[in-house]
Amino acid sequence: MKPSKEVLSQLRVVEIGSSATASYCARLFADFGAEVWKVEPPSGDPLRSSAPLTPGGQSAWFAFLNFNKSSIVINPSDPEAVKRLTLLIEDCDILVDGRDIDGASCPPVDVAAIRQRQPALIYLDVNWFGQDGPYAEFSASDLIVRALAGLIKLVGPAEGPPLHAPDFQAGILAGLWGFIAAASAVIARMQTGTGRSYALSSFEACISLSEYQLFEAFQRGEVMCRIGINRFWPNFPAGIYETKMGWLGVTTITPAQWRAFCDMLGLPQLRDDPALVMGADRLKDVEEIERLVIPRLRRRTAQQWFAEGLKRKIPIVPVPDISALLRDQEKIERGAIVPILLGKERALTAGSMQRLTLTPPRRGGKVPYPGERQSSTNRTPKPTNGASMFRDSGSRAEQPLLGTRVIDFSMGWAGPLCTRTLADLGADVIKIEAIQYPDWWRGVDRRPDYVNRQMHEKTLRFCMMNRNKRGITLDLTRPEGLALAKRLIESADIVVDNYSVDVLPRLGLGYEVLRRLNPSLVVMSMSAFGKNSVFRDCRAYGSTLEQASGLPSVVGTVNGPPVMSHVAFGDAIGGLNGCAALLVALIHARETGQGQFVDLAQVECMMPLAAPWIIIQSLCGTSTRYGNRHPQFVPHGCFRCAGNDSWIAVAATDVGMWQRLASVIGRPDWAADPSLKLTDHRRTMEETIESAIEAWTCMLDADQAMLLLQSANIAAGVVRLPVDLLKDPQLRSRSFFQHVERAFIGGHPQSSIPIREGVRPHSIRRAAPTLGEHNGEILAGLLGLCDAEIAELEGKGIIGTQMFSDVELRQGRRFREASTK
Known part of the structure; x- marks a missing residue:
């Protein structure tokens, strides 16, 4: 298949404010050819000073977030500043606004008035906690939102403080959500001619990673706690172990x-x-x-x-360090490692992981100087009268992806999260299972007692990942089941699977077959390592992906083992990257009628989380572990509070915050000491500062300490367990958890997506399907089968509503083998 032009080259994006989330969101558009204008003050985006710094003094973090963009400097003291910025925004398609994180001296603009004049404008407002609620005005950092979102407390040694990575995670995760919101709005605008306005909570975005453990604890009534480095409930062994040479990631489920x-x-x-x-x-x-x-x-x-x-x-895999990643020729050839130019320095970093084959992303690029405009795209000038550059059908869809049909062959977490996100945004997702091999998140226990008690219908983790979908069963190993699947695919827009790379082709559903059935179809394989990888036959879970990504090698203490950050980090990250890739491919399909194959390697999706280390390693030959400390902020870490295993995360993100923190903990002498205004001076006595903070926090309840610190505008957050989120005042005030009723389980909570257009979250329209729940509805309603035909399929075991036990599976296999002789 011959690569086409850059798929987003007709879009212009303007980015204002200073936020890693906003920057990553905008860079994802630049990856596919959009013209991205980054607005900076004369001193540059504050992120340009973010550590770690290259030998040439460039920020590795800023470089990763901003290559392939143009920079426009607007001085807020210029009398024409507001007018210049307003005109720039009026001439763009998407405005990504990070001012709620850091205004970065951006001139004040009336976005509401601009949207009134330009109704096709898509607006994304990025914030830490949402636009309302008790945390809305909190000071924060990446660490703080992850601590509050339940992503830190379960990581690290059983005794002592939780162990966490520095601030390079929440921005990536929330940036993906921002891109998903804006890209879905582009698709909706192609039908309606009208833009959308989204608000994105970085805090709520982080819950995409903690919701699994939250709902497992809610259902089982078990209190989770840290059980040691690289140990995570409920699977064991699922960690990293030392071998004769090198480290080994092991997962047995x-x-x-x-x-x-x-x-x-x-x-x-x-x-x-x-x-x-x-x-x-x-x-x-x-x-x-x-x-x-x-x-x-x-x-x-x-x-x-x-x-x-x-x-x-x-599922076992070698655990590479960053130097091994940089020597991995396969990742270089696939574009997972790409070259970038930072001033006069040439470095390597993580590339775009949305591996579209017809409209591939750019491979690397240049980081702009402040005010440097890169070569622009051949874009048709945007009309100035508010008209859309896209066709207008005259009606506004209730959901941005309404009218999109997805055939979902995925199981577990990553694939179902990808398709759940599409469903939450309005797509009609039809989940295909088999009674012989249902989604393994219904349970891997096939003993007759488990099956007879229909425990496969009672797992909350399955319900969490498959809401808003319809579900049918088809035995794809039988001709009748395969034929019905093909008929469904003929009228679909998207097909998704996260099996091993050979499974669908072996069943007769490889991409070449599907594109003949439906030339405009977007097909995504979400395998662990990619279609042609030398690792392609390696069994993998989300834990395996983190182990193989290089990230654990830079987390933890200097002399300690590589440290995993999550029970299955790779699943949620892979799922969101998959959703982002599908939306780009769908934009192209809607514009051109051309479908394409997306070869998503989930392990590569983890690599952006290690991007700053990759840049520094490529330039210096070494990379640094920080433990709970930070390359830029001092102090920074988790501190013990009153009570059992009670902790608070604290970060002094600027000089003023440090001085206020020193005063609150009873050290006004430190606040007044001019030498301690310098981060390097504070670092020389970091341990002393940390002891003083803990002497203050250990006398207080964690929530009390957080409120006292936040009242002084100090970034602080309780280190919560995932299940604690059900009682979190911010989430409650924003109705983040929605009540859902479902057969076999009854009423239960479901988390919302972190993007919303108004005060209320996107609604959860239906509970997850029971096994084969919509067999009749889909086979009769979509494919026109009569009741007798459906009954015959059920009699043959091609469809059904009851999971097979291991005994029934063996008996069925023997019966089929005998019947074919």
């Missing part, structure tokens, strides 16, 4: 994987113990299991174990 892992290590006593069948059971005996496992893993190298794991279909 299914009983079959656990048995294979024990066989590989020669531990039949663990394999055959009925009390160790499921991961949650094994967590009760962590120390005893690791006492046997760790010495055996040290007998061979990580590469040797990886080769052995491939043979046995075990």
